[in-house]
Structure formats: C-alpha cells, structure tokens
Amino acid sequence: EAQVTQNPRYLITVTGKKLTVTCSQNMNHEYMSWYRQDPGLGLRQIYYSMNVEVTDKGDVPEGYKVSRKEKRNFPLILESPSPNQTSLYFCASRGLAGGTNEQFFGPGTRLTVL
C-alpha cells in the first residue's frame, strides 16, 4: 500500500530536549515536505526537499532541521524544542513526474512541548 508514515504519532516533551520525528514514504517520490498546522493559522510549510541531499527552507524553518540522506526518509529534527513548537506536524510527498501537485500526507504527529 502506498503510504507516508510518521513516528511518533504523539509526543510530549520538555523544553530543550532534542527530538526527531521520522517520516518515510514507499512511493519513490522525489519531493518531500514538512508542515505544521495550528488553529487559525492553517498549514504552514517548514522545510522541503526536492531529492536526496537537496533541502530548502519553507515559510517557518526557525527552530527546525531536516536531512535527506535517503530518498524514502525525511526526518524533522528539533534541536532545542520550545513551547511555541507545540503543534500538529505533517509530512508529505509527491512525485515530480507528470507535473501534478497531488501530495500524499502522513497521519500527523501531535507534539506538545512543556
């Protein structure tokens, strides 16, 4: 089954404790992206990657890092989480062939930073 998986699905942590949210897709997609979703602010892009070893900032990259060492994986790293990073996070992927913008989203990771 074609899918994007994220782990963990729920995480409660404390300020300053480094964490990583994993994202993996099995569709051989070139493009992967991280979004955060907050009430009243909609979906905002954090980082994206066009292919292996190619990453770029989205609209709200501060406080986050990413890496793309393999095509299927795109982890989101919070080196020193703060309470304002409490949010619902989504990973997404799409293939670049065909020119459509059909993106596949993961199930989400709900992060709470105390």
Add this chain to the structure above:
Amino acid sequence: DAKTTQPPSMDCAEGRAANLPCNHSTISGNEYVYWYRQIHSQGPQYIIHGLKNNETNEMASLIITEDRKSSTLILPHATLRDTAVYYCIAIAGGTSYGKLTFGQGTILTVHP
C-alpha cells in the same frame, strides 16, 4: 498563488449530493484548482484538480466555470465519512514544487 474564498460551513444529508463552491477570481492562466480534504486532524487527502475542463474521478467531480473565476466540488452521494474540512487552492502546475497553503476551508457536515 491566487486567493480562494470558500463558505465556512455547509450541511448535507447522507446520500444527497454535496456541492462545495470556491471563488478564485484572480486565478492566473497557469494555475490549477486543487481540492483537498482533512478528516478530523488526519493528514490532508487529495481529491481532484483541474485547469479549465470539468474533471471526474472516483471520489468527486470538479466543475470549473468558463471564466475560471469559480469552481464547485461535487460529492455525488455524500456519506457520513465525507464529513471533513474541504480546502480549495489555486496553484501553478507544471514543474512547480508546489507548496500547499490551505486557508480556512469549508467544514462539511453530512448528517443522517
């Protein structure tokens, strides 16, 4: 990307067609209309997209007006599982990497 406007909420009876409107009066010639939906904090799900012709797939139909300033997403036989927030966005097609920017969308409630 062109701004889109949707009603904040709509109701529909189960089994009836749900018609969700979207206004995109400033859409440019290379921008497609995309529809996604999000069921209760799950990951958004792609539904359908179109440029200027009407489109249909197994989930829905998309009707785009001739001047492309508005469109309607049609769920032909709505079920309770179609209760979700529906997002209409206008985004350039082709080789654009396609950052998705969702507005507030339309909350569709399907009732028995």
